[in-house]
Amino acid sequence: MRHKAFSTNMNTTKTLALTDLKRSDFAPDFRWGCSTSSYQIEGGIDQDGRGESIWDRFCQAPGKIRDGSSGAVACDHYHRWPQDLDLARSMGINAYRFSVAWPRIFPNGRGATANQKGLDFYSRLVDGMLERGIEPWVTLYHWDLPQALQDQGGWAERATVDAFVAYSDTVSRHLGDRVKHWITHNEPWCTAFHGYCEGVHAPGLKNFRTALQVCHNVLLSHGLAVPVIKANVSDARVGIALSLHPLKSASDSAQDIAATTRHDGLRNRWFLDPLHGRGYPADIWQLLGADAPQVQAGDLAAMATPTDFLGINYYFPETVAHAPGQGLLSTRVIESENVERTAFGWEVSPDGMVSLLGRVAHDYRPAEIYLTENGSTYDDVVTPDGDINDVARRRYLVRHLDAMREIVAKGIPVKGYFAWSLLDNFEWAEGYVRRFGLTHVDFKTQQRRLKASGKWYRAFLKGELEPAVLVAASIATYDEEV
Ligand code: FCB
Numbered sequence: 001m002r003h004k005a006f007s008t009n010m011n012t013t014k015t016l017a018l019t020d021l022k023r024s025d026f027a028p029d030f031r032w033g034c035s036t037s038s039y040q041i042e043g044g045i046d047q048d049g050r051g052e053s054i055w056d057r058f059c060q061a062p063g064k065i066r067d068g069s070s071g072a073v074a075c076d077h078y079h080r081w082p083q084d085l086d087l088a089r090s091m092g093i094n095a096y097r098f099s100v101a102w103p104r105i106f107p108n109g110r111g112a113t114a115n116q117k118g119l120d121f122y123s124r125l126v127d128g129m130l131e132r133g134i135e136p137w138v139t140l141y142h143w144d145l146p147q148a149l150q151d152q153g154g155w156a157e158r159a160t161v162d163a164f165v166a167y168s169d170t171v172s173r174h175l176g177d178r179v180k181h182w183i184t185h186n187e188p189w190c191t192a193f194h195g196y197c198e199g200v201h202a203p204g205l206k207n208f209r210t211a212l213q214v215c216h217n218v219l220l221s222h223g224l225a226v227p228v229i230k231a232n233v234s235d236a237r238v239g240i241a242l243s244l245h246p247l248k249s250a251s252d253s254a255q256d257i258a259a260t261t262r263h264d265g266l267r268n269r270w271f272l273d274p275l276h277g278r279g280y281p282a283d284i285w286q287l288l289g290a291d292a293p294q295v296q297a298g299d300l301a302a303m304a305t306p307t308d309f310l311g312i313n314y315y316f317p318e319t320v321a322h323a324p325g326q327g328l329l330s331t332r333v334i335e336s337e338n339v340e341r342t343a344f345g346w347e348v349s350p351d352g353m354v355s356l357l358g359r360v361a362h363d364y365r366p367a368e369i370y371l372t373e374n375g376s377t378y379d380d381v382v383t384p385d386g387d388i389n390d391v392a393r394r395r396y397l398v399r400h401l402d403a404m405r406e407i408v409a410k411g412i413p414v415k416g417y418f419a420w421s422l423l424d425n426f427e428w429a430e431g432y433v434r435r436f437g438l439t440h441v442d443f444k445t446q447q448r449r450l451k452a453s454g455k456w457y458r459a460f461l462k463g464e465l466e467p468a469v470l471v472a473a474s475i476a477t478y479d480e481e482v
Pocket of ligand 1: 037190313373420427428
C-alpha cells in the first residue's frame with residue numbers, strides 16, 4: 001500500500017501533473033455529481049405529515065450536538081429545492097445523489113398506506129432533476145430512522161429489516177419509472193458504531209454487542225431490499241455505499257501490523273466480506289465470542305445478493321497501533337505526524353484513495369465502483385464582497401480528482417465521483433460548525449453562494465479550465481503549505 005505523507009518533492013511532482021487535468025480524461029458517461037442527505041439539508045420536519053426521526057429526538061438531548069442545533073430548518077431545501085437544483089445544473093453536474101427521509105414516507109416507520117404527500121415531494125424533486133438533465137441517485141437510508149421504529153429497538157431488532165424492505169418497496173414502486181440508480185444504505189459502519197456503540201449519533205446508544213447486531217440487520221435489510229427494488233424497476237442499478245478507509249500500520253512491528261489487520265477486519269472487511277459472499281471475517285468473529293451477532297439460516301446468502309455497483313465514501317486513511325486491552329480488538333487509531341489535515345482533523349490523502357480503490361478492486365472485483373462521497377471541511381471566510389476563497393477545499397478537490405484519473409488509468413472500474421456536498425449543511429454531531437459544501441449557505445438568510453471550490457468544479461465540468469485556473473488551483477495553493 002502506498003501510504004506516505006506528502007513530502008515537498010511529491011507535492012512538486014503532483015503539481016506538474018495537475019496542470020493538465022481535464023474532464024475529457026474521463027469517459028464521456030462518467031458520472032460527475034454531488035451528494036446530500038435528507039436530514040442534513042431538508043428542514044421542513046413538520047411539513048406534509050412527516051413523522052419524527054431519531055435525529056429530531058437526538059438533537060433535543062442536551063450536549064449531543066456541538067452548537068445545540070438540529071436539522072429542523074437546515075438548508076430549508078424542502079422549500080428551496082428548485083433553486084438548489086438550478087444551482088446543481090449551473091455547476092454542470094450530470095448526477096445528484098440525495099436521500100429519501102423514511103419518516104416522510106411512513107411517519108410511523110411502517111403501515112398499510114404510505115404518506116402520499118411525502119412521496120409527492122420526492123416525485124417533484126426527481127422530476128426537477130430530470131427536467132434539468134441531472135440523473136437522480138437515491139439513497140434509501142441515510143440515518144434518519146423513524147423514531148417509532150427506534151421505540152421498538154430500531155436497527156437492533158429484526159423487525160426493522162422487514163420495515164426497511166417494505167419502505168424500499170414503496171419508494172421504488174413510486175419513483176422507479178424515473179429513478180434507475182438506487183443505494184440501499186449509507187455507511188452501515190456509522191449507523192452501527194456511531195449510533196449504537198459510541199453514542200455520538202442518533203439513537204445515542206453505547207453497546208458494542210448491539211452495534212454488531214445492527215451491522216448484521218442493516219446488511220441483511222440491504223440484501224433483502226435488492227431483489228424487491230429490481231422487481232419493481234426492471235432496469236434498476238442497485239448498490240450500497242460503504243465508508244471505507246485505507247490503513248497504515250503505526251510501525252513495522254509484527255504487533256502493529258497484526259493490529260492493523262484486526263482494525264481492517266471490523267472497519268472494512270466486516271462489510272465487504274459478507275456483501276461479497278464470504279461471510280463474516282473469521283479472525284474477527286473468533287475474537288467477538290458472545291458479542292457476535294445472531295445470524296439465522298439464509299442471512300449470509302441474502303446479504304450477498306449480487307448488486308450492480310459498490311459505492312465507496314472516502315474521506316481519510318487511518319494509522320493503527322497495537323493497544324493491549326483497548327477494546328476487544330486491542331487496537332488504537334493514532335494521529336500520524338507531519339500530515340496535512342482538514343479542519344476536522346481528517347488526514348488529507350488522495351494517495352490513500354488510490355490505494356483503497358486498488359485494494360477493493362483487487363480483493364473483491366466489484367463490477368463498478370462509484371465514489372459516492374468525498375469532500376473536506378475548512379473554516380470558510382466570507383469576504384466583504386461575498387466571496388468564499390476556499391483554496392484549501394479547492395485544492396482537496398483538485399487533488400482527489402487527479403487521483404481519480406490515476407485510478408481510472410490503472411484500469412479500476414470507477415465510473416463516477418460525487419462530491420460531498422452540494423451545500424453546507426447540518427453536519428450531525430458537529431451541527432453547523434463544519435461546512436463541507438461547494439456552495440456556502442448563510443443559515444440566517446438561506447443565501448447560497450458558490451465557493452471558489454464550487455466554481456472550480458463548474459469550470460472543470462464545463463471544460464472551461466484555463467491553464468491559469470488550474471495552476472491557481474494547484475501550484476499556488478500547494479505552495480502555501482509546502
Ligand atoms: C459522511 C456522511 C455524510 C457527511 C460526511 C461528511 O460520513 O455520510 O452524511 O456527514 O461524512
